[in-house]
Amino acid sequence: xxxxxxxxxxxxxxxxxxxxxxxxxxxxxxxxxxxxxxxxxxxxxxxxxxxxxxxxxxxxxxxxxxxxxxxxxxxxxxxxxxxxxxxxxxxxxxxxxxxxxxxxxxxxxxxxxxxxxxxxxxxxxxxxxxxxxxxxxxxxxxxxxxxxxxxxxxxxxxxxxxxxxxxxxxxxxxxxxxxxxxxxxxxxxxxxxxxxxxxxxxxxxxxxxxxxxxxxxxxxxxxxxxxxxxxxxxxxxxxxxxxxxxxxxxxxxxxxxxxxxxxxxxxxxxxxxxxxxxxxxxxxxxxxxxxxxxxxxxxxxxxxxxxxxxxxxxxxxxxxxxxxxxxxxxxxxxxxxxxxxxxxxxxxxxxxxx
Amino acid sequence: xxxxxxxxxxxxxxxxxxxxxxxxxxxxxxxxxxxxxxxxxxxxxxxxxxxxxxxxxxxxxxxxxxxxxxxxxxxxxxxxxxxxxxxxxxxxxxxxxxxxxxxxxxxxxxxxxxxxxxxxxxxxxxxxxxxxxxxxxxxxxxxxxxxxxxxxxxxxxxxxxxxxxxxxxxxxxxxxxxxxxxxxxxxxxxxxxxxxxxxxxxxxxxxxxxxxxxxxxxxxxxxxxxxxxxxxxxxxxxxxxxxxxxxxxxxxxxxxxxxxxxxxxxxxxxxxxxxxxxxxxxxxxxxxxxxxxxxxxxxxxxxxxxxxxxxxxxxxxxxxxxxxxxxxxxxxxxxxxxxxxxxxxxxxxxxxxx
Ligand SMILES: CC(C)[C@H](C(=O)O)[C@@H](O)C(=O)O
Ligand SMILES: CC(C)[C@H](C(=O)O)[C@@H](O)C(=O)O
Numbered sequence: 001x002x003x004x005x006x007x008x009x010x011x012x013x014x015x016x017x018x019x020x021x022x023x024x025x026x027x028x029x030x031x032x033x034x035x036x037x038x039x040x041x042x043x044x045x046x047x048x049x050x051x052x053x054x055x056x057x058x059x060x061x062x063x064x065x066x067x068x069x070x071x072x073x074x075x076x077x078x079x080x081x082x083x084x085x086x087x088x089x090x091x092x093x094x095x096x097x098x099x100x101x102x103x104x105x106x107x108x109x110x111x112x113x114x115x116x117x118x119x120x121x122x123x124x125x126x127x128x129x130x131x132x133x134x135x136x137x138x139x140x141x142x143x144x145x146x147x148x149x150x151x152x153x154x155x156x157x158x159x160x161x162x163x164x165x166x167x168x169x170x171x172x173x174x175x176x177x178x179x180x181x182x183x184x185x186x187x188x189x190x191x192x193x194x195x196x197x198x199x200x201x202x203x204x205x206x207x208x209x210x211x212x213x214x215x216x217x218x219x220x221x222x223x224x225x226x227x228x229x230x231x232x233x234x235x236x237x238x239x240x241x242x243x244x245x246x247x248x249x250x251x252x253x254x255x256x257x258x259x260x261x262x263x264x265x266x267x268x269x270x271x272x273x274x275x276x277x278x279x280x281x282x283x284x285x286x287x288x289x290x291x292x293x294x295x296x297x298x299x300x301x302x303x304x305x306x307x308x309x310x311x312x313x314x315x316x317x318x319x320x321x322x323x324x325x326x327x328x329x330x331x332x333x334x335x336x337x338x339x340x341x342x343x344x345x346x347x348x349x350x351x352x353x354x
Numbered sequence: 355x356x357x358x359x360x361x362x363x364x365x366x367x368x369x370x371x372x373x374x375x376x377x378x379x380x381x382x383x384x385x386x387x388x389x390x391x392x393x394x395x396x397x398x399x400x401x402x403x404x405x406x407x408x409x410x411x412x413x414x415x416x417x418x419x420x421x422x423x424x425x426x427x428x429x430x431x432x433x434x435x436x437x438x439x440x441x442x443x444x445x446x447x448x449x450x451x452x453x454x455x456x457x458x459x460x461x462x463x464x465x466x467x468x469x470x471x472x473x474x475x476x477x478x479x480x481x482x483x484x485x486x487x488x489x490x491x492x493x494x495x496x497x498x499x500x501x502x503x504x505x506x507x508x509x510x511x512x513x514x515x516x517x518x519x520x521x522x523x524x525x526x527x528x529x530x531x532x533x534x535x536x537x538x539x540x541x542x543x544x545x546x547x548x549x550x551x552x553x554x555x556x557x558x559x560x561x562x563x564x565x566x567x568x569x570x571x572x573x574x575x576x577x578x579x580x581x582x583x584x585x586x587x588x589x590x591x592x593x594x595x596x597x598x599x600x601x602x603x604x605x606x607x608x609x610x611x612x613x614x615x616x617x618x619x620x621x622x623x624x625x626x627x628x629x630x631x632x633x634x635x636x637x638x639x640x641x642x643x644x645x646x647x648x649x650x651x652x653x654x655x656x657x658x659x660x661x662x663x664x665x666x667x668x669x670x671x672x673x674x675x676x677x678x679x680x681x682x683x684x685x686x687x688x689x690x691x692x693x694x695x696x697x698x699x700x701x702x703x704x705x706x707x708x
Binding site (some may be wrong): 085245 | 367438439443447472473474475478492495500501502505506507508509510511512513514515516517518524543545546547548551552574575576577578581582583594597599600601602604605606608611663
């Protein structure tokens with residue numbers, strides 16, 4: 001029996017960095033004698049070009065039958081003026097929904113060696129290490145109605161949650177906090193939104209089940225401030241889909257290591273999808289200079305969350321850290337005394353370190 | 355004939371700083387021979403205590419009959435566990451709606467003298483000077499339905515906009531950009547929300563009417579990143595209510611001068627409401643140490659926007675800058691070589707400088 005991994009390269013640098021992850025996984029396979037089986041399918045812009053849809057059925061089927069999915073990135077200027085249902089990001093939203101990937105986990109941690117690249121003052125960013133748990137299949141993203149009204153003179157979107165949807169993401173966040181520093185910050189807008197009030201009630205109900213975890217509630221506007229002024233105050237942040245979209249992107253630039261940040265999107269008992277926090281970066285696509293580390297660390301997350309291979313995951317993470325500590329970096333990170341390398345060399349360095 | 359100004363002190367430090375603004379306006383009145391007439395009404399927590407509602411009718415009536423309104427801040431722990439309709443912020447939301455204050459203008463500009471207090475690296479924050487134009491009476495804040503469903507097992511909020519509501523805020527933003535650096539960034543989530551698609555269409559339609567203004571569209575998640583990594587790229591940002599809530603608070607901490615930031619909330623042809631960007635700060639309330647400058651600069655905005663008194667407004671702004679340049683600061687701003695003063699002294703210094 002082998003672990004079936006579906007690769008969804010997607011567009012732009014997505015298609016470049018995904019093979020970095022594959023190389024690294026093959027090195028892990030050899031070292032730990034684990035059988036991985038890879039197959040590739042189209043999603044996003046390339047799928048529109050090849051199949052006339054951003055999410056072909058065969059891609060969905062393959063993902064459903066896989067043990068885990070690695071995604072590069074989707075999108076690019078070529079498809080920017082397409083009608084809604086022929087846009088690359090529809091593929092991403094579609095696969096999230098099709099696989100019921102309700103929990104998006106985005107760790108944000110600075111690498112000591114790279115903190116100089118942070119836009120924040122050193123004394124503020126130093127020591128920050130947080131995890132954003134974002135609800136990924138509900139809220140404004142999928143609520144109906146979402147439509148024009150009154151002959152196009154009005155428009156509506158719907159922020160809809162069921163109690164079940166909120167409960168499962170809150171549980172996931174508490175469980176994540178138990179494995180980390182046992183501090184959960186729930187972010188909502190309970191002074192305005194009915195959905196946030198229910199969200200807050202459910203957090204309060206669940207507290208008793210996780211007595212080790214300290215809980216606080218922060219309003220989304222205050223959270224957006226605090227991420228910048230006091231990032232070290234956070235451990236695990238849990239929030240609904242749209243707030244999570246904004247806050248996780250905000251958080252992703254704090255450490256100066258956007259090209260290093262992985263993410264995991266998990267289903268209740270099924271497959272997980274792993275992708276870098278960065279996008280398809282059309283401006284540098286095709287040059288072979290993209291930073292593959294976010295993708296490589298996403299593969300490490302896959303090993304840990306989907307395959308329960310903690311040592312293997314740790315081996316990748318240690319290898320990455322070792323290579324960075326030797327001063328190697330890709331072009332996204334400016335450095336005076338570092339050694340500038342391209343995607344392929346960076347990947348080889350990590351493979352060697354494994 | 356005199357200018358009728360309604361003061362809504364509200365709660366916490368709101369009730370302390372509002373009298374600072376009044377003192378400053380009285381100094382302006384003397385210097386420029388302008389007759390101001392003040393009256394005070396309750397809003398927020400104090401109104402709940404005194405009248406059993408966060409927004410008494412007489413407060414609404416007084417504001418409707420005023421030439422302009424100055425608001426301190428609302429809220430405090432005393433009322434935090436009240437039912438929704440007896441919470442201080444209902445007063446704020448209610449007055450916005452009652453006066454149709456659709457346009458919230460939040461300038462964010464660092465004072466040279468205070469940039470060391472910024473959480474950002476000096477080279478990143480230096481030179482930033484932006485204005486957030488937030489739609490304030492539509493979207494998720496007021497859309498119906500906003501309710502529990504299925505016996506409390508589901509919940510819904512509604513993001514609703516009419517074309518008219520979007521048009522007037524976009525016009526206001528273009529006009530604001532024409533008076534500044536002629537660069538408008540419209541922030542939306544057009545890759546997901548139908549309301550954002552209409553928003554983007556309307557910006558595109560309006561462009562022709564403002565040929566001097568350069569326009570770009572940025573997705574809200576990208577905007578949350580860019581505010582931190584490239585704050586100087588922005589001039590005027592326009593966005594819908596909830597995105598504006600998050601982004602304007604995020605932006606407010608960038609320069610390290612939250613206690614200095616004013617805001618204006620404007621109706622189409624009516625009264626304007628002016629308030630500091632900061633809240634009621636219950637932790638320091640009653641100590642007489644609050645920074646009155648955001649409130650004082652809000653009064654300056656009132657002179658400029660509601661009374662068309664540009665010289666008078668400029669006189670206040672110059673006085674504030676002069677006092678800061680002499681090294682005076684309140685306790686919210688740490689400084690090694692500065693002169694620490696309390697609310698009252700700071701106000702007197704500004705009055706003297708006028
Ligand atoms: C591409 C877009 C639809 C997507 C989202 O908003 O969820 C992206 O921003 C993300 O965060 O993965
Ligand atoms: C108090 C709250 C309802 C309000 C809002 O969300 O609009 C506040 O955060 C603001 O920005 O003025």
